[in-house]
Amino acid sequence: MNTNRLLGDKGKGLMTQAKKIHHVAFVVDSIEDSLSIWNVLGLKVEAIKDVPEQESRVAFLPLGDSKIELVEPITASSGIARYLEKRGPGMHHICIEVEDILGLLVILNEKGFRLINATPQVGTDGRKCVFIHPESTKGVLVELYELPVKKQ
Secondary structure (H helix, E strand, O other): OOHHHHHHHHHOOOOOOEEEEEEEEEEOOOHHHHHHHHHHOOOOOOEEEEEHHHOEEEEEEEEOOEEEEEEEEOOOOOHHHHHHHHHOOEEEEEEEEEOOHHHHHHHHHHOOOOEOOOOOEEOOOOOEEEEEOHHHOOOOOEEEEEOOOOOO
């Protein structure tokens, strides 16, 4: 896909292109109970982490150059718990790794995309992330990641 056609002149010179699918996330009642299918497919848990700011727990399972993310609510009042109650377990979002999240946010705002968080959230590992509302993506929750530059 020619992103310059999509972005117009704003896309020229900015490092806004998608690099890869970082992960596909699934909301689950229980990470442990959900591992059976992934284990049958040969996927193994890389890490399980608490995400207090989202009142959830996540497990990452590497798959080639991407990952499967399992997201479990840890409180009944969290957004993930409400999502699970309303829609049940299943695919939650797709995460795209990008080079320049701030530059991309400028373009998304100018083009009228609805964002869930207007500024990137910064994780403890230095990654920046922002969510694009499903109303702007024809029904798919899209997360954008900019990973910190690894020191050599």
